[in-house]
Amino acid sequence: MSDGPLALTINGKSRQFEKVPDSERLLDTLRWRAGLKGTKEGCRTGGCGACTVLVNGEPTLSCLVLSREVSQEKVTTIEGVATEKVGRLVIKAFTEAGAVQCGYCTPGFVVALAAQLRGGGSPPSVDTLVDGLEGNLCRCTGYCAIQKAVEAAREAVK
Amino acid sequence: MTRRDAEPKARGALEYGTDLEAPGMLWAALVRSPVAHGRIVHLDLSNARKMPGVVAVVGPDDLRALLPKGALEAERPVFPLDEIRYRGEPIAAVAAETLEQARRAAAAVAPEVESLRVDARIEDIFPEWPSEAAARDPRVVGHVHARHGDVDAKFRSAELVHSETYRTSGVHQVAIEPHACLAEIRDGTFCVRSSTQTPFGLREDIASILGIPESRLLIEGTWVGGGFGGKGAAFLEPYALLLAVASGRPVKLSLTYAEEFELGRTTLPSIIRLDTAVHRGRIVGRRVRLLLDTGASLPGRDFAVGYSIGFLLGPYRTETYEIEGFALQTNKPPFGPHRAPFAPQSAFALESHLDGLARRLGIDPIEFRKLHAWREGDRTAYDQPVGPFGLEAGLEAAARTAGRWRAGLPPGHGIGVACGFWSTSVGAGGEARLLLQPDGLVILEGEREIGNGSVVQGLAIVAERVLGLPLDAIRVEYGDTATAPFDSGVFGSRTLGALGQAVEKAARSLANTLATRAGVKVIQLEMKNSQVMVVAGRRRQKLVDLLTPAERAAGGIEALGKHYAPERKIDLSRVLAGTVYPYQDFTAAVHLAEVEVDRETGRVRVVRYAAFHDLGKAVDPPAVIAQVEGGVVMGLGTALSEEMLWTPEARLANPGLLDYRLPRIRDVPPIHVEVIEGFAGAGPFGAKGIGEPPIIPVPAAVANAVADATGTRVFELPLTPERVARALKLL
Numbered sequence A: 001m002s003d004g005p006l007a008l009t010i011n012g013k014s015r016q017f018e019k020v021p022d023s024e025r026l027l028d029t030l031r032w033r034a035g036l037k038g039t040k041e042g043c044r045t046g047g048c049g050a051c052t053v054l055v056n057g058e059p060t061l062s063c064l065v066l067s068r069e070v071s072q073e074k075v076t077t078i079e080g081v082a083t084e085k086v087g088r089l090v091i092k093a094f095t096e097a098g099a100v101q102c103g104y105c106t107p108g109f110v111v112a113l114a115a116q117l118r119g120g121g122s123p124p125s126v127d128t129l130v131d132g133l134e135g136n137l138c139r140c141t142g143y144c145a146i147q148k149a150v151e152a153a154r155e156a157v158k
Numbered sequence B: 001m002t003r004r005d006a007e008p009k010a011r012g013a014l015e016y017g018t019d020l021e022a023p024g025m026l027w028a029a030l031v032r033s034p035v036a037h038g039r040i041v042h043l044d045l046s047n048a049r050k051m052p053g054v055v056a057v058v059g060p061d062d063l064r065a066l067l068p069k070g071a072l073e074a075e076r077p078v079f080p081l082d083e084i085r086y087r088g089e090p091i092a093a094v095a096a097e098t099l100e101q102a103r104r105a106a107a108a109v110a111p112e113v114e115s116l117r118v119d120a121r122i123e124d125i126f127p128e129w130p131s132e133a134a135a136r137d138p139r140v141v142g143h144v145h146a147r148h149g150d151v152d153a154k155f156r157s158a159e160l161v162h163s164e165t166y167r168t169s170g171v172h173q174v175a176i177e178p179h180a181c182l183a184e185i186r187d188g189t190f191c192v193r194s195s196t197q198t199p200f201g202l203r204e205d206i207a208s209i210l211g212i213p214e215s216r217l218l219i220e221g222t223w224v225g226g227g228f229g230g231k232g233a234a235f236l237e238p239y240a241l242l243l244a245v246a247s248g249r250p251v252k253l254s255l256t257y258a259e260e261f262e263l264g265r266t267t268l269p270s271i272i273r274l275d276t277a278v279h280r281g282r283i284v285g286r287r288v289r290l291l292l293d294t295g296a297s298l299p300g301r302d303f304a305v306g307y308s309i310g311f312l313l314g315p316y317r318t319e320t321y322e323i324e325g326f327a328l329q330t331n332k333p334p335f336g337p338h339r340a341p342f343a344p345q346s347a348f349a350l351e352s353h354l355d356g357l358a359r360r361l362g363i364d365p366i367e368f369r370k371l372h373a374w375r376e377g378d379r380t381a382y383d384q385p386v387g388p389f390g391l392e393a394g395l396e397a398a399a400r401t402a403g404r405w406r407a408g409l410p411p412g413h414g415i416g417v418a419c420g421f422w423s424t425s426v427g428a429g430g431e432a433r434l435l436l437q438p439d440g441l442v443i444l445e446g447e448r449e450i451g452n453g454s455v456v457q458g459l460a461i462v463a464e465r466v467l468g469l470p471l472d473a474i475r476v477e478y479g480d481t482a483t484a485p486f487d488s489g490v491f492g493s494r495t496l497g498a499l500g501q502a503v504e505k506a507a508r509s510l511a512n513t514l515a516t517r518a519g520v521k522v523i524q525l526e527m528k529n530s531q532v533m534v535v536a537g538r539r540r541q542k543l544v545d546l547l548t549p550a551e552r553a554a555g556g557i558e559a560l561g562k563h564y565a566p567e568r569k570i571d572l573s574r575v576l577a578g579t580v581y582p583y584q585d586f587t588a589a590v591h592l593a594e595v596e597v598d599r600e601t602g603r604v605r606v607v608r609y610a611a612f613h614d615l616g617k618a619v620d621p622p623a624v625i626a627q628v629e630g631g632v633v634m635g636l637g638t639a640l641s642e643e644m645l646w647t648p649e650a651r652l653a654n655p656g657l658l659d660y661r662l663p664r665i666r667d668v669p670p671i672h673v674e675v676i677e678g679f680a681g682a683g684p685f686g687a688k689g690i691g692e693p694p695i696i697p698v699p700a701a702v703a704n705a706v707a708d709a710t711g712t713r714v715f716e717l718p719l720t721p722e723r724v725a726r727a728l729k730l731l
Helices: A026-033 A085-096 A105-119 A124-129 A144-158 B007-011 B060-066 B099-107 B132-136 B149-158 B198-208 B239-247 B257-263 B305-313 B343-359 B365-372 B391-407 B456-468 B495-518 B551-554 B619-641 B698-710 B721-728
Strands: A004-008 A013-022 A051-057 A058-061 A072-075 B026-032 B038-042 B053-060 B090-096 B114-115 B140-148 B161-166 B179-184 B191-192 B218-221 B251-254 B270-280 B282-292 B321-328 B413-423 B432-436 B440-445 B474-477 B524-528 B532-535 B539-542 B557-563 B575-579 B586-597 B602-616 B669-676
Touching: A004 A026, A013 A026, A013 A144, A051 A105, A058 A105, A085 A105, A085 A144, A085 B007, A105 A124, A105 A144, A105 B007, A124 A144, A144 B619, B026 B099, B026 B239, B026 B257, B053 B060, B053 B099, B053 B239, B060 B239, B090 B099, B090 B239, B132 B140, B132 B251, B140 B305, B149 B270, B149 B282, B161 B343, B179 B239, B179 B257, B191 B198, B191 B239, B198 B218, B198 B239, B239 B251, B270 B343, B282 B305, B305 B321, B305 B343, B343 B365, B343 B413, B343 B619, B343 B698, B365 B391, B391 B413, B391 B586, B391 B602, B391 B669, B413 B698, B432 B495, B440 B456, B456 B474, B456 B495, B456 B619, B495 B532, B495 B557, B551 B557, B586 B698, B602 B698, B619 B669, B619 B698, B698 B721
Parallel strands: A004 A072, B026 B251, B191 B218, B282 B321, B440 B474, B602 B669
Antiparallel strands: A004 A013, A051 A058, A051 A072, B026 B090, B038 B114, B053 B090, B140 B321, B140 B575, B161 B270, B179 B191, B179 B251, B270 B282, B413 B586, B432 B440, B432 B557, B524 B532, B532 B539, B586 B602
């Protein structure tokens, strides 16, 4: 196994890291090298969605991606999404719908929903948007308030 | 008002246990037992010590050097000194510069272990229902036997005896955040930051495990990514502390999800036998027998069987009864609390049983429950008085909804009803320190918000109601176990009901002090230009003008409120052996489920759901609805898909989310929530707790709906397609 320098584009900025093992996952590079801990560590097996980030705008489970695989791509984390207009609207919708309890899954949900709403044009249907959250688990809310947040966020970006 | 913690959580800005980091920090990994039951013959840690990046390795032999005297006599040693009692039990721990190095070193340890006979299943320990003498078997770690009235005579003269056996499965809390903590030694003090529901409980627990006085421990909570009972007792913290002592550096330890499942202190399987004697349409006697798998629980430390067994009598008048429960030690991890510990499983058995009995008698299941439902003034099984209790009102509300659903019920669908009760305001009580400053109120607590809103919002609302200050002028601040007042923690649906009373007392004390200074009987507070104003009759003055010079220097006026639960006596003459738990401040729940059963695959789809909850007074109505929705959906997991599967060697076959299925967003039916008010509890403004009750009736309501749809009862949780198909004789 080798380790060496790694360059990533994270939230629009170029970042350089030293001595990154080839086996390192994007989740760990983001959290422990870039200091971006808004991306949450859950199951590390692709089962919970808490670590969802965007790679070239596509929702991606950062626990299943090696950092080196995305060195040529654009990575956007919750910290980046939160500075965008759509991200702010999604966060507001989650906050006002009461869709945040322990909040550990929330950044993953916000990223996964914002990904579907940030393309511009008319937003997908509520059904399509909810389907896009099937990979995100929440243990607190029973998803009821999250569904309301999806509707509110969709209205807000229209 | 939206919760203060919601927005920063949504943008990922708050620090949870998994996020903890400190300068010079090491990463830890656990060396875990390769067998479910065995004796350590030789544990050679020298290889691990030589691995790259490794700074410290600790095992049983290191305890004497690292800990003060007394640690080795602790009731629960941090590492097994001899006998390994479950697969994956930590037997040593490693700290290294990187997590990967720590895990590699831990994996390099190859303990020499002599395997012993494995007890994997309770039905193999007692294939027949055990006799009283069986209580002497060393694997019986808890035995409860209680009797009331001449139950034998009632069974002899009964017109009908309804007898059934139910089975329930192991289920896991699965908080999305895994357990995580960071330990360091500062000036001789053992400091831990941890994602915990109970900082003070953790302090007590760690002290007893490590054999050090509580005064040498400092616990600080982090934001908690879900608890559900799983983040109460000490778990990782003693290992991390030992490594911090050995290395002299801060040590971070967190669990993988596989470890979460394999080490989880959670609900384990049970077998429940119920016999009910009926005379003239009424229940006149019940026999309850419970075999509860309590895993590697130690004798005398089992809380589960005594706590659980009362739920098998239910919130119903029971003229005579005999209950007997055995807590059986197996080679699974120890039983641990999981949102309303064992109550959903008990309710599944009892409420299924009552439903079948009502059908056999030709009585409407809701009416049958109403006939027996506790009312205020009734006595519980342990002769405790039942306070204001809204079960009958809940059943009446449910009957109206069920009638509407029944009118338009499509073929293949069924409707099920189930009840549950819970006892809230438990725990050793707690204290609240309020600091009223010229520009607002601070509530200081040692425990963090764990998600349900009871700390960050519920306590603030109590102060708002008492003092009249708007919510945005009240904030909760979190201290550690040295700076914050004591509280027993966020568990047992107790926070608002019990700790809320401490906040209420402190707020009233502040109001009284200010009223005396203002020369009136009653004051109210309000905000004007970001200043706290004291309103006394028609006079308004700034708070600062009522403060003493010392208070001004200290930044405000302080008050401490204390609430400790009154000791409640139970009739021990009814208890022949073991310990039963007294309940108090009863809350009632009635749930309705409509399901559709696929007659080819056995798949159950929940079409709609309604939950009626007596909670005294909804102090924070949106939070109540959120708790009920979340509890119902967690219960749907217990009902339909969640099941920990162990092999005959007590190896967990599905230690992860890919094989242990949680409800997803598309599994959720419309949920109607109705609050039944008017049956006041002991909490502020008559509140009762609502964290746990919503999960309790769910598996039973679903199972009863399946029986209604198909005419066939399923006697085992969860109701997977396979089990339903077998019951329908499709397989």
